[in-house]
Amino acid sequence: MNNPYEVLGIPEYATEEQIKSAYRELARKYGDENAGAGIPAQFAHRKMQEINEAYDQIITNRGASSGGPRAQSAYYNGYSDYRDIREKINSGRIEDAQTLLDGIPPSARDAQWYFLKGNVQDRRGWLEEAFKNYSTACNMDPGNPEYRAAFDAMNRSRSGGYATQKQNDTGCSGCDICTGLLCTDCCCECMGGDFIPCC
Amino acid sequence: MFGYIVAYKPEMKIKDYEIYKGIYCTLCKRLSRRYTPAAQLFLSYDFVFLAAVRLSLQEACPVFHKSRCMYNPLAKCARCDGDEGVMDRCADTAVIMSYYKLLDNFNDGNFLRKAVCIFLYLPVFLMWKKAKKRNPHVQDTVAAAVSRQKECEKEQHCSIDMAADASAAALANLMSAGHENSAYYESLRRFGYLVGRWAYLMDAADDLARDMKTGNFNPFRQYLKAGGVACDDVKASAAAVLYTTAGGAAAEITNIPFRRFLPLLENIVYLGMKSKTDAVLGTQGETKNEQSV
Structure with a gap:
């Protein structure tokens, strides 16, 4: 079997908290509810088993007092x-x-x-x-x-930074400016001038 | 409710201001007609807000027309009609709440205040009896809130949320009564809850300095006990609580399909509540000499 620390993707000196959070991350990724969403179900299931075993092994080896060897089942349920x-x-x-x-x-x-x-x-x-x-x-x-x-x-x-004004959709947008320029150009050309020489 | 929910006038349009004033005048008139002219003293802007929310959700459009009033015969002001009982209900609410406030003042006050309360008791009591008969639902809501509030204050470890819950739930009930079957019922309840919670906490923040002296119950005092901090630090914590609550209400207003008066309500919720929070927490004297419309 692979090195359980490698399976969970953590260094051997990781603290218990780190182990747990790594386990939680992986369980979220390969857990039942996510199987089928992008990850093939069979692969996810196998991976999940591997993760469970690795987690069990690390916890048993460390002789963690709280929770015992199957502490992870609490998480999983x-x-x-x-x-x-x-x-x-x-x-x-x-x-x-x-x-x-x-x-x-x-x-x-x-x-x-x-x-x-x-x-x-x-x-x-x-x-x-x-x-x-x-x-x-x-x-x-x-x-x-x-x-x-x-x-x-x-x-x-909490610091008072909530929305105090509805988003205003009136005002001058980028499109408005362009349209304005084009209209000016048209008007100028009618009168014989040219506002924008290239069009 | 104590007159904290007000509009922020500098950002108001004249049309919204006229509507606001119109609702105020109508409520005032209604209080005088349904009870006695003395009942007009019970009117506060909180009830104007309540009336505005209820009016903006009713189906029939209220009609405004100009009329004169005996207090200012030279100026005509807008009077609202076709309100489907909203105004009468708000007037009753104002009377019922004032009665309980009087009882509360009697219990908390010093000798002078007690004397004033005794002097006022009989007329207010008679009006309350009338209002109670006219609007049992409002009476039940307010009475339940008052008794829950008392229980909360006796509790040793009363959190801010717990203390504010009774008043907040009362306003949620008053605001959403009759809209139980509509799709926006939950939003309206939450909106009412948060505004009520904000008003209660504003009152608590305003009274903080006095309550610290007299030893009366105040939900913000828990911040005090923890580290023995000064009044200003408590105010900073109170500001966070008040802003969160006002922010929640501001977020919720977008989920309610108000039929009319939306700019007015937005002004009150977005700007009025915020500026009032700043005024109460900044310099305490500022709110006392605020002029009325």
Whole structure:
């Protein structure tokens, strides 16, 4: 079997946090919900098995006390639960989503949990709690663009930088200027002059 | 609601200003006719905003015509008709809310304030009884919010979100009542919720210095306990909370298909709320001597 560290794409001196985040990244890429989208299902499945084995092996070798050898299964189940919660949020069933989220024990709460919790609170209008949860999600998984976008949007409005004016579509665009010049040229030519010599 | 939701006049067009003034005058007139001329004292711009939102969502177009009023007989002002009960409902809301505010002032105030409250109690009580009978839905909404608010304030670890929830939900209910079956119901509720939340937190931010002295409940005091920071630092944190809330409301207004008065509402939500936030957090004296329309 390959070197488990190579499978996960991390150096051997990586910390536990790094291992976990690398695993999470790969699980997101090859996990069930993504299989079929650009990656052949069979390949994704095989790859996922390989990743699971590598992760297991590293964790067992290190003798990690918390979670034990199959700690990753919590993550993996977590993903399908989250999919369910996301569907509920998208269809506007905020109360149900909140109940499901609160049902996940604190030890199994990862960045995505905090992001979704923040999203639920955002929908309810509890913006302070939402902001705290978004920032926790960003700290736990700094590379995730989804969490980052939500956090940044909220951060912008915290400093008063939200839109205070509707986008105005009146005004002078580039096309208007060109049209104006051409019209001037036409008028000048009618009167015998020439505004733009080349046309 | 305490008169924080106002338009930002320098950026207003005259037509929007006329509408704003017209709604204000109509509400004033309605309060006087439905209750007593003294009831006009209950009118604040928050109710004008509430009326404007409700008017802009109703199907029939309200009609404005010019008429005179006894307080300023020389100038004619626009009077609104065909409002499908919106104005009456807002007038009742103003009376009911003022009654609860009076009770609240009595409980919180010092001796002088208590005396004033006792003096005012009977007339306000009679008007409240009338309003309660006319509009039980509004009464239930406001009463529920008041009792939830009291429970929250007793709680030891009351977060800002929790403290603001009761008032915010009350405005969400008042604003969205009767629109339950429309597609924009959720947006309208969220919009009302955030504006109500903003108004509640503005009141809290405005009272911060006084509450710190007297020891009354204030949701922003939690920032104080944590590190023992000065009042100015608390204000910086409060600004972030208020801006976020106002920003949320500003984002939500685009999702509601208002039939009319959109420039007026946009002025209030985009500019009015922001400038009011700055005014309250910047220099405290500035808001006190603001002139009315």
